[in-house]
Amino acid sequence: EDQVTQSPEALRLQEGESSSLNCSYTVSGLRGLFWYRQDPGKGPEFLFTLYSAGEEKEKERLKATLTKKESFLHITAPKPEDSATYLCAVRVHGGSQGNLIFGKGTKLSVKP
């Protein structure tokens, strides 16, 4: 069974304290790994798509990396406005085009 697990469930950081969020996956065949940011009361906001091991993508203070078993979302010198829930999802071979399998997310809190 295709599965996505995110850790930790919650993470509290001080402003400027860099850290990483983990997304491990067990899938039959990976077509893409997606990262989203979700603020309370809003829909997920697209951040990145990664396709192959070794791939990296960056956006402001965020950098996503991918291996054959997991992905990391690195947050460098976070600010309070980075506080949100970060979701990881995979698209698998044989699945319907829009079927992303999501993890439960990591809730990040950044204190000033």
Added chain:
Amino acid sequence: SAVISQKPSRDICQRGTSLTIQCQVDSQVTMMFWYRQQPGQSLTLIATANQGSEATYESGFVIDKFPISRPNLTFSTLTVSNMSPEDSSIYLCSVDRGHEQYFGPGTRLTVT
């Protein structure tokens, strides 16, 4: 990117009634997707809506409970029928734009 709007943004409904959620996209798309986000759970795909054909439902979801319409390439509706408190959830519309998948702001449904 994609601009997606949903109506209503939230609603409180009595058990046994039905609610229809609307989704509008800023440009034409072949497929539109409906997801559910239950409290403390991962986002889960309900069905894929194709224009001019029947929607395709994922395992555990049936047309009688979640009828879907797709009258044109920018609009879709999802109806939650004969609601029970277990249907309390956030319902999200989503579209795929090549390597990226975007979500609407969601409809927060509470069933009393």
